[in-house]
Amino acid sequence: MTDVRTETPSAELIAEREILAPEPGFREAFSRVVLDRPSTQIAFVVVIIFILVAVLAPLIAPYDPLRQSMLRINQTPTAQHWLGTDQFGRDVLSRLIHGSRKSLIFGLLSPVFAAFFGTILGVAAGYFGGIVDRVISRIIDMLMAFPELLLAILIAAALGGSFWNIVVVLTVAFTPGFARVARASTLSVKQEPYVEAAIAAGVSTPHIIIRHIIPNISAPIVVLMALWSASSIRIEATLSFLGIGTRPPNPSWGNIIRDGLNSMFATQWPIFAGGLAITIVVLAISIIGDSVRDHLDPETNQ
Amino acid sequence: MTVPLLEIRNLSVEFGPVSRPLRVVDSVSFSMRAGEALGVVGESGSGKSMTALSILRLLPEPPARVSGEVYFNGRDLMRLPKRDMPAVRGKEIGMIFQEPMSSLNPLITIGDQIDEAIMLHEPMSAVERRERVIALLRLVGMPDPVSRLGAYPDQFSGGMRQRVMAAMAMACTPQLLIADEPTTALDVTI
Numbered sequence: 001m002t003d004v005r006t007e008t009p010s011a012e013l014i015a016e017r018e019i020l021a022p023e024p025g026f027r028e029a030f031s032r033v034v035l036d037r038p039s040t041q042i043a044f045v046v047v048i049i050f051i052l053v054a055v056l057a058p059l060i061a062p063y064d065p066l067r068q069s070m071l072r073i074n075q076t077p078t079a080q081h082w083l084g085t086d087q088f089g090r091d092v093l094s095r096l097i098h099g100s101r102k103s104l105i106f107g108l109l110s111p112v113f114a115a116f117f118g119t120i121l122g123v124a125a126g127y128f129g130g131i132v133d134r135v136i137s138r139i140i141d142m143l144m145a146f147p148e149l150l151l152a153i154l155i156a157a158a159l160g161g162s163f164w165n166i167v168v169v170l171t172v173a174f175t176p177g178f179a180r181v182a183r184a185s186t187l188s189v190k191q192e193p194y195v196e197a198a199i200a201a202g203v204s205t206p207h208i209i210i211r212h213i214i215p216n217i218s219a220p221i222v223v224l225m226a227l228w229s230a231s232s233i234r235i236e237a238t239l240s241f242l243g244i245g246t247r248p249p250n251p252s253w254g255n256i257i258r259d260g261l262n263s264m265f266a267t268q269w270p271i272f273a274g275g276l277a278i279t280i281v282v283l284a285i286s287i288i289g290d291s292v293r294d295h296l297d298p299e300t301n302q
Numbered sequence: 303m304t305v306p307l308l309e310i311r312n313l314s315v316e317f318g319p320v321s322r323p324l325r326v327v328d329s330v331s332f333s334m335r336a337g338e339a340l341g342v343v344g345e346s347g348s349g350k351s352m353t354a355l356s357i358l359r360l361l362p363e364p365p366a367r368v369s370g371e372v373y374f375n376g377r378d379l380m381r382l383p384k385r386d387m388p389a390v391r392g393k394e395i396g397m398i399f400q401e402p403m404s405s406l407n408p409l410i411t412i413g414d415q416i417d418e419a420i421m422l423h424e425p426m427s428a429v430e431r432r433e434r435v436i437a438l439l440r441l442v443g444m445p446d447p448v449s450r451l452g453a454y455p456d457q458f459s460g461g462m463r464q465r466v467m468a469a470m471a472m473a474c475t476p477q478l479l480i481a482d483e484p485t486t487a488l489d490v491t492i
Contacts, residue, residue: 193405200358200399201419201470202392211418215409 032295034288043287050281054100063091065098065251074266083273087263092256092270096277099251102240103281107233110170111225117171118178119221123213125179126186127205137183140176148173152235156244166245170232181224185217192216226289230282237278253278305376308357308478309333313370315352315361327352329370336477351400354482358391359384374478393423396471398481402464406455412439412466413451419473438469 034044053060062082069089077084083092125136143151155169189195190213198208233253239245240254248255253274260270315327327349334340342350355361356368359379372379379390391397399405406415416435420426426434432451439447442465455463464484471479 193399193401194407196360197397197399197405197467197470198407198418199388200360200391200397201473202388202390202422203418204388204422207418207422211410212407216407 034291036295037291039287040291043284043291046280046284047288050100050284051104053097054104057097057101061091061094061097063094065090065095066249067091074263076267076269084267084269086256086259086270087266088259092273095251095256095270096253096273099253099256099274100277102246102250102252103233103236103254103278106166106170106236107229107281107285109167110232111174111228113167113171114174114228115178115221115225118175118180119182119214119217121175122179122182122184123186123209123217126183127190127209127213133183136179140179143172143176144180148231149235149238152239153242153244156239160244162247166236166239169239170235173235174228174232177228178221178224181220182217185220186213189213189216223289223293226285226292230285230289233278233285234282237274306333306373307336307338307375309371309373310353310357311371311373313353313356313372314368315349315356316367316369317365320367323367327356334478351482354397354480357480358395358397359387360391389423392419392471392476393474394476395478395480396474396476398464398467398471398479398484400483402460402467405467406463408455411452411454412458413453415455416466416470416473419470423474434473435469438473439466441472442466442469444469 034040067090069085072081072085072089073087075081075085075089081091081093083096086092086095121136121140125133146154151173152169155172156165159165159168195208195212198212203211236245236252237254237257240252241258243255243258245254246252248259256274257271260268260274264271310333311331313327313330314325316323316325318324330349330353332340342353344350352361356366357372357379359368361368368380370380374390374395379387382390406412410418413432413435416438417431420431420434424431435451436447439450444450444462444465455466458466468484471481
């Protein structure tokens with residue numbers, strides 16, 4: 001609180017006229033998180049570029065990602081095909097650009113859904129305790145016993161690999177983690193005097209949960225969302241690689257690599273390009289996630 | 303005016319196993335008429351806060367076991383259904399807590415926090431409520447209340463936060479105000 005005071009007024013002045021610190025607005029928080037470190041700046045720019053590429057995919061992709069050509073199979077990079085062509089003569093760059101849509105949508109959508117359901121379950125378990133807590137916690141323990149990827153493969157194999165199925169798969173795989181964090185945070189926020197004060201002021205239970213509990217547990221959940229966006233992109237690529245994610249011939253970073261594997265000895269460019277795209281995005285999102293976490297938890301600074 | 307505002311008979315609070323109970327409040331009885339002020343004095347751990355909390359039924363049961371009668375305006379609060387308690391809390395009985403530093407939600411502006419109780423208990427428009435909040439802040443001695451409505455708790459000192467707490471407790475003009483050591487942790491100058 002003291003670091004925002006620019007001048008040092010006398011004690012009487014402080015007592016007489018309350019010091020009003022500038023409101024910590026969104027813009028300041030943003031600049032502190034993003035602009036503090038060069039690595040975060042770069043990561044942020046990278047993510048923005050990839051999002052733009054995904055949004056503008058049909059406009060900037062030089063070729064139709066599905067068009068095959070027997071005359072141009074397995075080419076190395078040329079002026080016409082910057083990243084070469086794959087075993088069916090499809091332009092790798094165009095496939096990569098169109099594939100970024102799938103990967104980023106999965107990467108952003110599933111953690112958001114998982115955060116939504118996980119928070120509801122976790123807050124319910126933490127706030128009400130008792131039998132509610134026991135039932136929810138046991139279900140979550142059960143889901144957590146499976147590694148995320150195994151669970152994802154299980155559900156994808158059972159339901160098939162359509163778009164919404166993959167979203168459901170990843171959401172179910174991620175929900176337990178959010179529920180755990182939300183439950184633990186709720187248990188500590190529930191003890192805060194301001195929650196008791198709100199109850200004493202006659203605020204009803206739903207109101208207390210929405211206004212006093214959820215805003216105060218949102219920080220760790222946001223961090224988890226950032227960190228799991230990266231995992232989500234990775235798992236989607238893995239599922240597509242294994243053939244139970246995005247269905248060929250539609251491009252996704254995972255099945256670009258999968259297709260590239262078949263012609264690995266003719267051209268390495270599809271594998272290389274797909275792998276690099278995944279690496280860059282996952283790294284960038286992880287760096288942003290780390291930075292947000294460091295910002296929200298002062299104890300991890302330095 | 304024969305009915306007292308608050309009458310407490312044999313109020314007891316117990317914790318621990320039934321066979322070997324730990325009695326933290328032992329058969330407290332007192333009564334108050336409207337307009338009276340009553341001070342409860344005792345060393346720490348003697349059950350002052352427990353008495354205050356059990357009047358509003360804020361103690362979690364279990365583990366606490368509360369017995370006795372609490373008549374407020376002739377109505378026994380102990381026998382009121384649990385879901386009717388929020389209507390009593392804040393509206394008819396206000397409470398100020400011990401810890402001003404942590405009794406305000408850090409993410410909500412003080413204007414909204416005082417407004418919360420009014421919004422729930424009084425059928426008033428947003429403009430009327432704003433007027434009420436400003437009047438309350440002026441009442442507790444907050445300088446320049448209009449510009450403070452949008453300020454967050456961390457922008458205030460402990461004494462100022464306690465004034466906000468007092469404004470919150472009085473927001474719906476309760477008939478009874480319970481102050482649980484409201485000046486703890488405050489310096490003497492305020």
